[in-house]
Amino acid sequence: MAVDVSIRISGQAGQGIQSISAIMGKIFTRHGYYVFINQDAESRIRGGHNFDQIRVKDQPVYAIGDKVDYLICLDGNAVDSDLPDLDENGIMIYDGEKSNFQSGNSHHFSIPLEQFAEQAGKSKIMVNSVATGAAFALMGFELQPLLDRLKEEFAAKGGEVVENNQNSASSGYRYVKNNFKGISANQIPTGPFKKQKLLLNGSQAMALGAICSGLKFYSGYPMSPATPIMELIASVTDQYNIILEQAEDEIAAINMVIGAAFAGVRAMTATSGGGFSLMVEGLGLAGMTETPAVVVVAQRPGPATGLPTRTEQGDLQFVIHASHGEFPRAVLAPGHAEQAFYLMAKAFNLAESYQTPVIVLGDQHLNDSYYTVDHLALDQIPIDRGSIRFDDQISSVKDYKRYAGQETGISPRILPGLSEAVLYADSDEHTEAGHITESADIRIRMVNKRMRKLEGIRRQMASPKISPSKKSDIVLLGWGSIYGAIKETVQLLNHEGIDAQMIHFSEIFPFSAVPFLTNLKKKTKIFAVENNFTGQFADIFTQQTGISIFHKILKYDGRPFAPQEIVKQVKEQI
Amino acid sequence: MKKKIVSVQDFESDDPIAWCPGCGNFSILKALKQAFVELGKKPHEIAIVSGIGQAPKTPHYLRCNAFNGLHGRTLPVATGIKLANHDLTVLAEGGDGDGYAEGGNHFLHAMRRNIDMTYLVHNNQVYGLTKGQTSPTSGLGFVTKTSPTGSTSPQLNPLLLAIASDCSFVARGFAGEVEHLTALIKDAILHKGFAFIDILQPCVTFNRVNTFKWYADRVYPVDDGPGYDSSDRITAFTKALQWGDRIPIGIIYRQGRPTLDGQLSAITGQSLVTQQIDSESFSSIFESFK
Ligand SMILES: Cc1ncc(C[n+]2csc(CCOP(=O)(O)OP(=O)(O)O)c2C)c(N)n1
Ligand SMILES: [Mg+2]
Numbered sequence: 001m002a003v004d005v006s007i008r009i010s011g012q013a014g015q016g017i018q019s020i021s022a023i024m025g026k027i028f029t030r031h032g033y034y035v036f037i038n039q040d041a042e043s044r045i046r047g048g049h050n051f052d053q054i055r056v057k058d059q060p061v062y063a064i065g066d067k068v069d070y071l072i073c074l075d076g077n078a079v080d081s082d083l084p085d086l087d088e089n090g091i092m093i094y095d096g097e098k099s100n101f102q103s104g105n106s107h108h109f110s111i112p113l114e115q116f117a118e119q120a121g122k123s124k125i126m127v128n129s130v131a132t133g134a135a136f137a138l139m140g141f142e143l144q145p146l147l148d149r150l151k152e153e154f155a156a157k158g159g160e161v162v163e164n165n166q167n168s169a170s171s172g173y174r175y176v177k178n179n180f181k182g183i184s185a186n187q188i189p190t191g192p193f194k195k196q197k198l199l200l201n202g203s204q205a206m207a208l209g210a211i212c213s214g215l216k217f218y219s220g221y222p223m224s225p226a227t228p229i230m231e232l233i234a235s236v237t238d239q240y241n242i243i244l245e246q247a248e249d250e251i252a253a254i255n256m257v258i259g260a261a262f263a264g265v266r267a268m269t270a271t272s273g274g275g276f277s278l279m280v281e282g283l284g285l286a287g288m289t290e291t292p293a294v295v296v297v298a299q300r301p302g303p304a305t306g307l308p309t310r311t312e313q314g315d316l317q318f319v320i321h322a323s324h325g326e327f328p329r330a331v332l333a334p335g336h337a338e339q340a341f342y343l344m345a346k347a348f349n350l351a352e353s354y355q356t357p358v359i360v361l362g363d364q365h366l367n368d369s370y371y372t373v374d375h376l377a378l379d380q381i382p383i384d385r386g387s388i389r390f391d392d393q394i395s396s397v398k399d400y401k402r403y404a405g406q407e408t409g410i411s412p413r414i415l416p417g418l419s420e421a422v423l424y425a426d427s428d429e430h431t432e433a434g435h436i437t438e439s440a441d442i443r444i445r446m447v448n449k450r451m452r453k454l455e456g457i458r459r460q461m462a463s464p465k466i467s468p469s470k471k472s473d474i475v476l477l478g479w480g481s482i483y484g485a486i487k488e489t490v491q492l493l494n495h496e497g498i499d500a501q502m503i504h505f506s507e508i509f510p511f512s513a514v515p516f517l518t519n520l521k522k523k524t525k526i527f528a529v530e531n532n533f534t535g536q537f538a539d540i541f542t543q544q545t546g547i548s549i550f551h552k553i554l555k556y557d558g559r560p561f562a563p564q565e566i567v568k569q570v571k572e573q574i
Numbered sequence: 575m576k577k578k579i580v581s582v583q584d585f586e587s588d589d590p591i592a593w594c595p596g597c598g599n600f601s602i603l604k605a606l607k608q609a610f611v612e613l614g615k616k617p618h619e620i621a622i623v624s625g626i627g628q629a630p631k632t633p634h635y636l637r638c639n640a641f642n643g644l645h646g647r648t649l650p651v652a653t654g655i656k657l658a659n660h661d662l663t664v665l666a667e668g669g670d671g672d673g674y675a676e677g678g679n680h681f682l683h684a685m686r687r688n689i690d691m692t693y694l695v696h697n698n699q700v701y702g703l704t705k706g707q708t709s710p711t712s713g714l715g716f717v718t719k720t721s722p723t724g725s726t727s728p729q730l731n732p733l734l735l736a737i738a739s740d741c742s743f744v745a746r747g748f749a750g751e752v753e754h755l756t757a758l759i760k761d762a763i764l765h766k767g768f769a770f771i772d773i774l775q776p777c778v779t780f781n782r783v784n785t786f787k788w789y790a791d792r793v794y795p796v797d798d799g800p801g802y803d804s805s806d807r808i809t810a811f812t813k814a815l816q817w818g819d820r821i822p823i824g825i826i827y828r829q830g831r832p833t834l835d836g837q838l839s840a841i842t843g844q845s846l847v848t849q850q851i852d853s854e855s856f857s858s859i860f861e862s863f864k
Binding site: 200214257258267415426 | 649
């Protein structure tokens with residue numbers, strides 16, 4: 001039996017929605033399922049209305065579903081706001097003692113969540129664990145794996161916290177078992193239990209990718225949705241000898257990264273659009289001084305403060321063009337967590353090989369959403385430090401020109417202090433030796449030298465992912481975190497007998513050669529699907545290929561696409 | 575005594591100097607080279623980060639590792655370099671506009687971090703490179719093209735700011751007192767922590783008020799000894815408040831406290847840059863995500 005179940009946990013900020021969605025997500029993953037969890041949260045610490053939605057599937061899953069099969073309401077308001085989204089056969093858990101809602105529907109289970117939380121868990125904040133226990137009972141899961149997970153999750157907070165959570169979960173579980181005998185709606189079959197697959201969100205995948213690539217220095221200033229990258233790295237600095245410094249602002253952050261990279265270590269920063277606006281001058285400094293710098297930009301809706309906790313793909317053109325002057329750069333935009341891991345590794349290799357900045361573009365949807373990943377392979381991220389020399393002979397090198405290497409654009413690198421040579425790096429236009437120059441000839445040579453690297457980078461850019469590969473009547477064109485939504489849209493359309501394929505770009509700039517164009521039929525209708533107002537990637541695509549795009553499906557309400565939404569719009573336009 | 579293993583010749587650069595004849599920067603450059611020689615520092619052991627302005631051209635005019643970055647952004651770059659390779663002797667250098675206007679926020683936080691480096695501000699109380707605009711240290715009423723009726727804000731007192739920020743080494747030098755300045759720079763480099771020297775530097779072209787003579791008539795050395803206790807913060811505040819007829823030069827405030835680089839477990843052994851990347855070490859990193 002195919003499994004595709006969506007569970008929504010709804011309540012207020014501060015009720016522990018995210019901790020239980022991660023706990024549940026991991027248990028499903030351990031039972032062999034694939035999970036996709038997205039967060040819909042307001043920018044506040046307490047109150048309001050937030051939810052997490054866990055989609056559990058027996059196939060890899062990268063997108064939200066359009067219906068809710070299980071609704072877990074942690075407060076009374078959640079019943080009112082979320083019940084309309086519940087499938088007609090869906091199951092709801094709510095606290096009838098705490099809400100005016102009355103229901104005759106046998107799938108609506110009133111459970112005294114708060115009372116159990118206070119009795120078994122000694123605090124109201126345990127409603128999340130009571131509800132999780134109840135939900136697991138209704139789904140037909142064993143209690144023990146949940147108790148084990150709670151122990152893992154809260155061990156660091158001490159035995160009492162573990163016990164309170166476990167007791168809460170047990171009370172919810174037992175209440176269901178005792179009171180709702182014989183109900184077996186929407187149960188999820190439990191497979192064998194193994195710790196094999198991983199469950200991680202885009203930020204964690206990026207941080208892991210950076211760490212496993214030999215990251216040595218991180219500097220950043222907190223900004224949603226990029227902060228979890230910094231927090232994960234901060235938690236392992238002692239283990240992997242990394243230095244993390246919280247900067248006074250994003251200007252300092254990128255300049256510290258440039259200093260560390262100039263001195264020869266792998267260095268990065270991460271921010272969102274607002275912080276990146278402040279980093280722009282530094283980005284140009286990295287370009288001019290030919291310093292490798294990796295910058296993650298986790299987009300959120302802008303301009304200015306925008307919608308701090310929501311999603312958008314509004315900064316693509318910005319990051320491609322950011323800074324005055326011309327210099328080479330690469331822009332990568334992973335489609336999901338697994339790709340985020342590998343593209344971070346690629347970002348460091350490109351940055352060091354071409355001695356220039358590389359931007360990895362995420363967004364709230366990618367960075368905060370959890371994905372089940374089968375496997376991450378360290379041996380698939382080779383470390384290429386470009387032209388840096390570490391050999392024994394360098395200690396005796398005396399004469400060295402930092403910006404030699406006109407032919408390929410790539411200068412041999414010796415690091416400051418590791419040889420008797422001295423090196424000059426300069427943000428002014430400079431000679432091969434790195435000194436300030438006003439010479440017109442040298443200016444031309446140096447611009448040519450730097451821009452030559454762009455062609456090298458272009459050759460490293462992977463082609464888009466095309467699926468299925470046969471020519472189709474309809475193409476869904478997308479980039480970055482839209483991957484899951486368009487992939488599933490294509491499956492849904494194909495299922496209905498509509499001939500459609502996905503073309504997804506994750507390595508965006510410099511735009512690579514276009515072998516996929518041979519794939520387009522004359523009458524192919526291309527639909528650009530983007531989380532922005534203007535269709536930023538569609539414009540790049542047209543500019544680079546000469547192919548006009550007449551159909552755009554755009555969304556800029558701060559929320560991610562559900563595949564069914566795209567299906568509907570495609571059908572309206574064909 | 576440390577053996578002199580280097581000479582001034584080791585620090586000569588062939589880059590042609592672009593300063594005005596008679597500029598105070600020449601003496602600062604001389605003092606800097608002399609300090610390196612007397613400390614026995616070799617050119618490749620030093621990294622100077624500078625900003626943009628006339629002062630920040632200094633590292634081009636001597637032989638050492640140099641990163642001539644953006645206007646106002648010296649300190650973060652220098653911080654990154656020091657943390658990546660703490661074996662380097664790191665200095666940051668710039669003008670008063672660079673350090674106190676554009677880079678003011680970084681100055682506050684570098685002092686707070688107390689990273690082990692030396693920060694030299696060539697303070698000519700005017701914007702030199704951009705041809706004579708008002709600076710944060712220009713005197714009240716100072717006339718320039720951007721303040722034709724005279725500057726309306728009082729001048730910033732960098733020493734007071736530094737002492738208030740608990741900067742671990744606060745000094746003032748004068749470009750006209752090369753020997754005194756050389757000694758200050760040496761002390762600053764030897765100091766474990768963030769050492770800041772505000773250097774009074776006559777600008778012969780754009781500052782006709784604070785001339786060489788104006789400074790020379792006013793400066794006097796404070797000697798850190800029985801007469802003056804630089805470790806006393808209140809005394810230091812009082813001294814730093816003095817400006818006008820008499821201007822103190824020397825070490826105004828000094829105190830020992832832990833440095834940023836000294837507290838990081840990642841570099842208690844080798845510097846970061848000499849630690850090779852070992853992919854094997856990550857083999858268990860995914861376990862907690864399973
Ligand atoms: C972001 C930025 N803003 C403005 C400038 C122009 N600029 C260059 S140097 C300078 C001021 C120079 O004064 P100061 O820092 O005191 O150095 P001096 O030339 O006096 O040594 C200015 C405004 C710049 N290079 N970058
Ligand atoms: Mg100045």
